[in-house]
Amino acid sequence: MKIWGRENSTNVRKVLWCAEEVGLDYEHIPAGGAFGIVGSPEYRALNPNGLVPCLEDDGLVLWESNAIVRYLARRYGEPPFAPADPRQWAAADKWMDWTSLSFAVPFRDLFWNLVRCSAEDRDSAAMERGGEQCAQLMGMADAALEEHPWFSGEDFGIGDIPLGCIAYAWFSMPIDRPGLSRLEGWYVRLSDRPAYQKAVMTPLT
Template sequence: MLKIWGRLNSTNVKKVVWAARELSLPYEHANAGGPFGLVNEPEYRALNPNGLVPCVEDEGLVLWESNAVVRYLAARHGAGTLWPENPAVRAIGDKWMDWTSTSFAAPFRDVFWNLIRLDPEKRDMGAVEAGIVACADLLARADAALADHPYLSGDAFAMGDIPLGCFAYGWFEMPIARPSMPHLEAWYARLKDRPAYREAVMTPLT
């Protein structure tokens, strides 16, 4: 059985749990990271030398890096659904997975950590304001792409929607002023209609 280590309020862990739920995969979950510790223990570092979450084990395969795990689960269990069979179609969503991690995650983190995870007296509101501007600029690119297709993956929901979909929950639910992006908002509404998204992603922001 698939085993997933990680704290469930982690965006990267949410990616993996959401993918598993979309695929109706049974899995065992073990809390790790943050207040749960474990990630610096020798037995965990033997699985993931980075000491981060998530980490998964599936029939002897140990894997870390959340996007890599989502791709693996999609390829193994989601051919024709989460894993589009046409390589060109698959690449459309694949690029958004890496874009989310390499471009969007850092400015989003400045907003989220300061507003949600830090006590008010420790917040850097300058970083929040700059992060909101940077996130809005980046999300405008996703909004433009979604004007042509209902999903970042193209005409159907697939793995390419999962990483940004996890961040989108925080973006739309944090108490911040956001510019109107109708295509992005419609995409977010479509994600919220998915039971697996509601179960895995729409948990309290902490």
């Protein structure tokens, strides 16, 4: 198994974290950003988007981070991480897509300007707007944790992975955050997981 991608990418972290959780033996190939590779003809033959991550597993080539996480969970995971009940899977799946479709855009405005732009190049208005929107969305996530301790339900699972990768940056960046006790408790539980520490808690760059 090979996984291409730079470890400071949120989407790559999803895949590396999932692979660690299910105990896979894989080769991680840094790619994208300063590592290059993604523009080469060989890589484009695998992923014509020229993006990371990309997975190669026993003849299967797969891109799109959430799709890779679902594949690894279905093929190599066991309940409760990979639910056998379609209803439980759908409930976790919902949070995967919510993170990628609803949360990722305002978070990018915040993260990109705060972490990846120099102070003189920052778009302060976009950063402020992104921070406000993220705070509202994190409030929704906090409310959801009133019913269950994890976004996957009663146990940790695939539904926690996308938001968990973003949560590391959210709780690490020097920003004002609303006090959300359930979300904070969830993040503490994630931070105790060895797979999370290895795959996600790497420098923010």
